[in-house]
């Protein structure tokens with residue numbers, strides 16, 4: 001099911017209004033900020049009022065490829081990322097525009113609650129495999145010996161389900177995955193555990209990053 005943001009942007013483009021999507025999202029994000037601040041709001045309520053329009057209530061958003069799916073993501077990882085948006089250490093452009101304002105409004109307890117909500121949702125529906133998925137599978141399972149790239153599976157698990165600080169990657173949007181690999185490589189994503197990924201990403205070419213993203217989104 002399309003998220004409200006997609007419906008709204010489709011409507012706007014049908015009406016011929018040329019409002020850049022990032023600006024539209026930003027304005028909505030800022031107006032949502034006030035809602036999440038209300039004390040006493042629990043995880044599911046916050047998700048229904050503040051997160052669902054981008055991530056969908058069950059974290060299985062099929063569209064808007066730069067917005068990550070959160071369904072079945074590890075609670076420890078979700079929590080650390082929300083803290084990284086709050087303290088500004090995850091500083092890639094989409095993070096600063098979309099997630100910094102909203103993360104500021106969440107209390108530590110609310111972070112635990114939204115993490116538990118998304119973690120308990122069924123895994124996201126896989127996408128059809130992208131064009132270089134078979135090359136990506138090779139890299140994921142075995143790494144690239146001559147380029148010093150370890151097998152991704154050694155940390156993210158054989159089915160990319162993740163564990164603890166290692167995020168689930170299975171069924172994630174390919175475009176989002178590719179963008180994050182580039183942010184690790186450039187160092188703009190610099191949160192607590194980002195250096196572990198930087199040491200991997202600096203050895204990958206853009207084509208290898210795309211290949212592994214093509215594979216992971218189909219799991």
Ligand code: HEC
Pocket residue numbers: 025026028029032036046047050051052053054055066067068070078079081082092094095098099102114167179
């Ligand atoms: C206006 C759209 C928007 C809203 C509303 C929104 N998000 Fe996000 N969220 C994003 C985008 C875009 C990213 C990707 C940021 C990046 O590329 O670094 C993201 C990333 C995340 C991540 C990191 C996921 C990962 O795999 O690293 C978490 C966790 C998250 N959001 C949780 C939430 C929660 C909880 C809420 C509600 C309180 C929320 N988001 C509301 C757009 C949104």
Ligand code: HEC
Pocket residue numbers: 068080139140149150151152153154155156165166167168169177178180181191192193194196197200212
């Ligand atoms: C040594 C362990 C390790 C290996 C090997 C590893 N990763 Fe990671 N990966 C991590 C950690 C830890 C994080 C979380 C970083 C953070 O919190 O910012 C992560 C995060 C990621 C993310 C961000 C996910 C999101 O939702 O934003 C992507 C994409 C990713 N890894 C892809 C890969 C790929 C592709 C490979 C193989 C080429 C790989 N990783 C190999 C440890 C590893």
